[in-house]
Amino acid sequence: MARKGSADVIVRMWEARAEPYGFADLITWVCDTALPELEHDPLHLSSEVFSSTDHRVVVVSKWRSNPQPLPEPPAMLVARPPHSWDFTQVDR
Numbered sequence: 001m002a003r004k005g006s007a008d009v010i011v012r013m014w015e016a017r018a019e020p021y022g023f024a025d026l027i028t029w030v031c032d033t034a035l036p037e038l039e040h041d042p043l044h045l046s047s048e049v050f051s052s053t054d055h056r057v058v059v060v061s062k063w064r065s066n067p068q069p070l071p072e073p074p075a076m077l078v079a080r081p082p083h084s085w086d087f088t089q090v091d092r
Contacts, residue, residue, distance in 0.1 A: 008064075008088075008089075009045065009062050009063065009064065009088070009089065010062070010063045010064075010065060010066075010067050010086050010087070010088055011060060011061070011062050011063075011086070011087045011088070011089075012059075012060070012061050012063065012067040012084055012085070012086050012087075013058060013059070013060050013084060013085050013086075013087065014058065014059040014060075014061070014069075014070050014082055014083070014084040015056060015057070015058045015059075015082060015083050015084070016056070016057050016073060016078050016080075016081075016082035016083075017054070017055055017056050017078065017079045017080055018055040018056070018057060018077055018078060018079065019055075019076070019077060019078065019079050020055055022076060022077035022078070023051075023055045023057075025074075025077050026057050026073060026077040026078065027049070027051060027057055029073055029074065029077065030049055030057055030059060030070070030073075031049060033071070034059075034070045034071055034073070035047050035049070035059070035070075037070075037071060038061065038068055038070065041068055042064075043063050043064045043065055043066055043067075043068075044061065044062075044063055044068070045061075045062040045063060045064060046061070046062050047059055047060065047061040047062070048060045048061075055079070067086060069084065070082070070084075
């Protein structure tokens with residue numbers, strides 16, 4: 001039997017690699033500027049922020065539908081443009 005994804009919740013993963021000197025500032029921007037803009041959307045369920053030792057910042061947000069993009073971070077803080085992917089849970 002084929003497994004299919006559940007359309008109930010969409011999970012968006014957003015990832016950016018910070019310039020080494022901008023790592024702390026990128027985390028602050030995500031937490032204090034970018035996420036508050038999304039959290040007022042009635043389709044937004046929750047968000048978590050993660051960081052890695054190689055200066056990456058990851059945001060995992062859950063949405064009822066139609067996930068909204070994070071705003072573009074200040075260019076001086078990122079080593080390259082951010083990437084994002086949408087996922088749905090697999091029924092197993």
